[in-house]
Amino acid sequence: MKRYVLRRVALAIPTLFLVSVIVFAMMRLMPGDVATRMVEGHAYAPTLAALRKDLGLDRPVYVQYAEWISGIVLRGDFGNSYWTRQPIWDEFVRRFPVTLELAVLTIIVSVVIGVLVGIVSAVRQDTASDYIGRILAIMALSVPYFGLAVLVVVLPSIYFKWTPVWTYAPLTRDPLENLKIMIVPALVFGVTRAGPIMRIMRSSLLDVLRQEYIRTAWSKGLSERTIVLRHALKNALIPVISLIGLQMPLYIGGSVIIEAIFRLPGVGLFFFEALNKLDYPVVQSVNLIIAAMVVGLNLLIDLSYAFLDPRIRYR
Amino acid sequence: MRFWTRASAIDSRRPVLATSSVGAAVAVAVAVPRTRPWYADVWIQMLRKKPLGTIGGVIVVVMLAAALLADIVVPYGFAQTSLSERFIAMNGAHWLGTDQLGRDLLTRLIYGARISLYVGFGAVLIGCVLATAIGVLSAYFGGRFDLWLQRGVDAWMAFPPLLLLMSIMSLLGPNVWSITAVLGVAFGIQNSRIVRGVALSIKEYTYVESARALGSGHLRITIGHILPNVLPTIIVVATTGLSTVILTEASLSFLGLGVPPPYPTWGGMLSLAGLDHMYQAPWLAIWPAVALSLAVFGFNMLGDALRDLLDPRLKGG
Numbered sequence: 001m002k003r004y005v006l007r008r009v010a011l012a013i014p015t016l017f018l019v020s021v022i023v024f025a026m027m028r029l030m031p032g033d034v035a036t037r038m039v040e041g042h043a044y045a046p047t048l049a050a051l052r053k054d055l056g057l058d059r060p061v062y063v064q065y066a067e068w069i070s071g072i073v074l075r076g077d078f079g080n081s082y083w084t085r086q087p088i089w090d091e092f093v094r095r096f097p098v099t100l101e102l103a104v105l106t107i108i109v110s111v112v113i114g115v116l117v118g119i120v121s122a123v124r125q126d127t128a129s130d131y132i133g134r135i136l137a138i139m140a141l142s143v144p145y146f147g148l149a150v151l152v153v154v155l156p157s158i159y160f161k162w163t164p165v166w167t168y169a170p171l172t173r174d175p176l177e178n179l180k181i182m183i184v185p186a187l188v189f190g191v192t193r194a195g196p197i198m199r200i201m202r203s204s205l206l207d208v209l210r211q212e213y214i215r216t217a218w219s220k221g222l223s224e225r226t227i228v229l230r231h232a233l234k235n236a237l238i239p240v241i242s243l244i245g246l247q248m249p250l251y252i253g254g255s256v257i258i259e260a261i262f263r264l265p266g267v268g269l270f271f272f273e274a275l276n277k278l279d280y281p282v283v284q285s286v287n288l289i290i291a292a293m294v295v296g297l298n299l300l301i302d303l304s305y306a307f308l309d310p311r312i313r314y315r
Numbered sequence: 316m317r318f319w320t321r322a323s324a325i326d327s328r329r330p331v332l333a334t335s336s337v338g339a340a341v342a343v344a345v346a347v348p349r350t351r352p353w354y355a356d357v358w359i360q361m362l363r364k365k366p367l368g369t370i371g372g373v374i375v376v377v378m379l380a381a382a383l384l385a386d387i388v389v390p391y392g393f394a395q396t397s398l399s400e401r402f403i404a405m406n407g408a409h410w411l412g413t414d415q416l417g418r419d420l421l422t423r424l425i426y427g428a429r430i431s432l433y434v435g436f437g438a439v440l441i442g443c444v445l446a447t448a449i450g451v452l453s454a455y456f457g458g459r460f461d462l463w464l465q466r467g468v469d470a471w472m473a474f475p476p477l478l479l480l481m482s483i484m485s486l487l488g489p490n491v492w493s494i495t496a497v498l499g500v501a502f503g504i505q506n507s508r509i510v511r512g513v514a515l516s517i518k519e520y521t522y523v524e525s526a527r528a529l530g531s532g533h534l535r536i537t538i539g540h541i542l543p544n545v546l547p548t549i550i551v552v553a554t555t556g557l558s559t560v561i562l563t564e565a566s567l568s569f570l571g572l573g574v575p576p577p578y579p580t581w582g583g584m585l586s587l588a589g590l591d592h593m594y595q596a597p598w599l600a601i602w603p604a605v606a607l608s609l610a611v612f613g614f615n616m617l618g619d620a621l622r623d624l625l626d627p628r629l630k631g632g
Binding site: 014015016018019021022023026027030031138139141142143144146147148150151153154155157158248249250252253254256257260261271272275276278283286287290291292294295 | 367466467469470471473474475476477478479481482483485486487488562565566569570572582585587590593594597600601603604607608609611612615616
């Protein structure tokens with residue numbers, strides 16, 4: 001087990017190196033010039049050339065790359081924003097709790113809905129509740145979350161005079177107020193993400209319920225509740241967990257849009273604002289940090305199979 | 316030869332028919348000289364067994380027709396403003412109402428279908444060519460070439476797709492051609508894995524080996540022998556991928572990073588820039604969302620049904 005973990009971590013290193021090369025090359029080789037944009041907007045420096053020199057953009061690309069990556073590897077320094085000159089890592093750490101909270105709430109919402117509806121659908125296969133569940137899942141798959149978010153922002157304010165809360169309150173200062181703010185975005189995002197979870201929960205539970213050990217459990221005279229919840233569910237959850245793992249990038253990508261709509265000051269909004277200002281260091285560092293997180297999460301999820309299914313052994 | 320293989324693969328998915336009586340099973344097996352090509356079979360199976368797929372197909376056909384005939388069926392131009400008719404709710408002249416510049420919403424939705432399909436089909440076409448090239452070459456040559464190419468694909472897939480696409484599009488600037496190309500490349504790299512998997516198994520078949528023994532070159536084997544057998548998988552990847560691509564284009568346009576105005580796109584019509592107007596005219600938010608949902612639903616259902624019928628190996632998921 002230990003060796004397996006070490007090998008997986010070692011394999012992640014070349015992947016992350018390639019990730020950094022891709023993101024850096026992309027930012028530098030494509031059109032779009034931050035210096036022009038900065039001079040146009042505000043007079044940061046007297047001339048373009050002076051500003052480029054100041055930002056270090058006049059040096060060869062490989063030197064810039066070496067500086068960026070060595071700062072990260074040697075000093076844990078992800079560079080500073082071009083516009084605010086503030087360290088990116090500090091800003092990322094400050095904003096990360098918001099994004100994490102949104103992601104956790106979203107996953108809770110989607111898993112609770114998806115798993116519950118999935119169980120009902122599978123246990124009552126081919127009944128009315130099964131069809132309702134499946135139709136709900138298809139609807140959740142079809143409605144785009146940003147469309148639903150816009151409708152949730154617009155429609156209730158017209159017809160019920162209700163609006164989502166716009167001013168953000170940190171979780172640590174005012175938990176209740178914070179929850180009021182986060183729950184609407186999390187519900188919107190979670191509901192649309194519940195569709196695939198429900199579908200895979202249903203098919204995986206149907207699969208498990210047809211296995212021999214379940215028949216044994218029935219013949220022992222156990223109740224349906226015990227059989228489904230204690231015997232079948234644990235095995236049926238494995239595909240659900242791998243689905244959530246696979247969809248992690250979608251949760252993160254979607255949080256950019258959700259944060260932009262609901263004005264949550266998270267990493268997604270940070271990234272989106274940096275994009276609009278062509279703030280290269282922010283865009284490339286945030287991309288790299290998030291890609292590293294995705295790689296790490298996938299590893300954790302692979303390892304969690306061993307806990308859920310004792311038959312899986314790693315060497 | 317391979318057409319026959321396809322058709323029989325579909326036949327084998329009729330266990331109910333075959334077990335109903337032994338005679339029927341024999342009849343199905345014996346009546347081999349079929350006159351219908353395999354793709355006609357697929358559509359007939361779809362109508363019989365896949366009601367949702369059929370509904371999806373109908374939606375897709377309606378959308379295609381709207382996109383193709385937009386210039387004929389629509390009485391207004393998509394950028395035709397009329398300041399005296401701002402924020403009109405539904406009426407006889409404007410079935411779905413008008414927006415803040417007095418532009419007809421239905422007209423813009425129909426032209427929006429055209430843009431969605433342009434970008435969707437364009438990107439999927441580029442993506443399929445790229446996925447096939449990467450997948451087949453990587454599987455065929457194998458070894459170190461495969462290893463390094465796949466590490467590159469790994470690295471690409473470590474990014475949340477939306478983040479990467481947003482980064483690229485913000486650099487390139489909103490533009491129909493660049494978004495099509497960028498979505499196509501992203502789609503191609505992502506799906507090259509699936510093509511590679513199928514190509515790997517086909518590469519091991521005896522007939523590929525015998526082709527090599529007969530002295531066929533790399534080009535002949537990959538294009539003449541492997542490619543035709545990867546084709547059904549590519550069709551499945553393309554149909555199931557269309558909804559994702561259309562949705563991604565809408566997300567990017569929603570953020571102002573996709574197709575620029577004045578072109579009407581569903582994502583752009585929903586976007587935050589128009590939020591203030593939506594409070595006055597909620598239909599500006601409702602109808603684009605409905606159109607987008609219907610399109611995604613249609614392509615999803617059609618894609619799922621086609622996948623089940625064409626390639627049972629990819630079923631589920």
